[in-house]
Amino acid sequence: MNTRKIALFSLLISFGSVLYIIETFIPFPAPIPGGRWGFSNMTILLALQFCDYKDIIFFSILKNSIGSLLTGKFATVGYLMGISGLVAASVFMLFLYRRKNKFGLISISITGAALNNFIQLLIASSLIVKNSNVLVLYPYYLIIGSISAVANAFIVVFIYERTGEGIWKI
Amino acid sequence: MKLFGKFDIFLYLIIFSFLFCLFFLREAPGDVRVYVDGDLYMIVSLTENAVYEIEDFMKIEISDSRVRVTDSTCPDKLCIKAGWVDTPGIPIVCVPNKTMVMIEGKDQEIDVITQ
Numbered sequence: 183m184n185t186r187k188i189a190l191f192s193l194l195i196s197f198g199s200v201l202y203i204i205e206t207f208i209p210f211p212a213p214i215p216g217g218r219w220g221f222s223n224m225t226i227l228l229a230l231q232f233c234d235y236k237d238i239i240f241f242s243i244l245k246n247s248i249g250s251l252l253t254g255k256f257a258t259v260g261y262l263m264g265i266s267g268l269v270a271a272s273v274f275m276l277f278l279y280r281r282k283n284k285f286g287l288i289s290i291s292i293t294g295a296a297l298n299n300f301i302q303l304l305i306a307s308s309l310i311v312k313n314s315n316v317l318v319l320y321p322y323y324l325i326i327g328s329i330s331a332v333a334n335a336f337i338v339v340f341i342y343e344r345t346g347e348g349i350w351k352i
Numbered sequence: 353m354k355l356f357g358k359f360d361i362f363l364y365l366i367i368f369s370f371l372f373c374l375f376f377l378r379e380a381p382g383d384v385r386v387y388v389d390g391d392l393y394m395i396v397s398l399t400e401n402a403v404y405e406i407e408d409f410m411k412i413e414i415s416d417s418r419v420r421v422t423d424s425t426c427p428d429k430l431c432i433k434a435g436w437v438d439t440p441g442i443p444i445v446c447v448p449n450k451t452m453v454m455i456e457g458k459d460q461e462i463d464v465i466t467q
Contacts, residue, residue, distance in 0.1 A: 231353070278363075286356035289363045296367050318439055320374055324367075335355060342353045 187352050190232060195245050198225035202249030211326065220295060220327055222249065224334040226272050227291060228341065230279045231350045242272045259310055263302040271298035291335040295327035381440045382456040384419050386412070389450045398455060409449050419453060421446070 201222035210217040222245065229241050246265045250256040255264075275294040278285045303320055342350070386393045386406055396404055401415045403422065410431075411423040418438040421431040424446055431446035431453075443454040 283354075284357050284359045285363065286354055286360050288355050289357065289360040293363050293367065296370075317374065318441060321371060324371060339353055339355055 184352070187232065190350075190352070191229075191237075191241065194225045194229050195241065195248060198222045198245040199248040199252060201225070202245070203252055206253060217323065217326065219330045220298070221330055221334065223268070223271075223291075223294065223298075223331075224338050226268075226275065226294070227287065227334060227338045228350070230276055230290075232352045233276065235273060235276060238272045238276050239269055242268045263305050263310075266305055267298040267301040270301045271295070287335040287339060288332055291331040291338075292328050295331040296324055299323040299327050381417060381438065384412075384414065384453065384455055387452040387454070393451075406451060410446065410451060412453055419455060420444070421453065424449065 199222070201224070205219050205221045208219055208221075210219065225245065226238070226242060229238060233241060243265060246261070246268055247256065250258075250261045250264070255261050271294040274297055275290050278290045278293065299320065303317055303323070307317055381398055384396045384398050386396070386404075388406065393406060394404070396402070396414065398414060398417050398419065403411055403413045405411050409425040410421060413420055413422045418436040420436045421434070421444055424431050426446050426448040428448075431444050431449075431451075434444045437444055437453075437455065440455045440457040443452045445452050
């Protein structure tokens, strides 16, 4: 952990936590409980460039914990679901990103959203509700998650073009 | 950072085939159950087209294996706006009347739904 890495980490974590609060104000179009757009996950896409596997787990846990503390969801069932989904998704996204030039950012982002929602629903259906009917909701989550995942990928590429490669290298 | 890669199509194929498999997980719908104040109020068949009254505050209509709330005394009418429901396990809830209308799965008994 050098100073540059600490600065980038805190910048992206605060950015992600603020987006986590703001996205709760955006109305969610489907009648499903606990649905969120997931715009705060664009910071994970930005963090893919300088993180290794240990860093990305640390990063996603911190982003979700601080965001949940600020929105008042800390240590609830939804927080447990969110954190396990996000850690699994971000590790898999980093795995895909490390395969150089094979996968584009849009497909990485959509895969991350799909895995995140699936792990969340799997935990909800196996540990909390104990009812496999919850998995029926998965297509709704996947369609809405894909919309915001594509938007995230475009925004990240625009940010990357404006700022240049320099500041994301450690 | 590139938007597209050479092997993107494989990821999309995996996700969509997975989604396709999940559609078979939908179970056959059973009966419609109406809960008032947490207690089971009545069980009606989903196959007959009919209109049922719940006490004096709500009417539900069943048609083509779907169910909806047609009339309610609650102020916001959210239960009416929920529209037709044909999927087991997704409830229509009216909070002011403490009423829940839900299609059961055929095989299993659900003991609790958390929202």
